[in-house]
Amino acid sequence: SHRTRYDSLRGSALTDVSLLEGLTLRLSADQVVTEFPDQHRETTSRAGRVALSYALGSRVFVDLSGGIRTLEDSQQPTDEIQEARLLVRWFFRKLEVSPTLEYIDRRRGDTESTEYRALLKTIRRF
Secondary structure (H helix, E strand, C coil): CCCCCEEEEEEEEEEEEEECCCCCEEEEEEEEEEEEEHHEEEEEEEEEEEEEEEEEEECCCEEEEEEEEEEECCCCEEEEEEEEEEEEEEEEEEEEEEEEEEEEEEECEEEEEEEEEEEEEEEEEE
């Protein structure tokens, strides 16, 4: 097997703040720097996210979030992803209905793609 020597340093932060009853704000950030001395290569990964969660009693939950992630590599084009998501969970007796809307924008070098997703999940509990 081939082994690769590297040094890595990571920093993370996470905070949750209760704004009102049932409403929570979450902020998170993460950064990882990795050096590969034998390859004369360095990578840096960064991520940040903000999310709002709302609970309306025990039957309706709403999550709204957005974030950005980047990966910089000294030997590759920079990769950046921006995303946003809305998730609703509604419980009615033994039925759960969960619509989700997502937006994902990705750039890597000269290539860019945008994706829109709409999902509907239903679960019947027995």
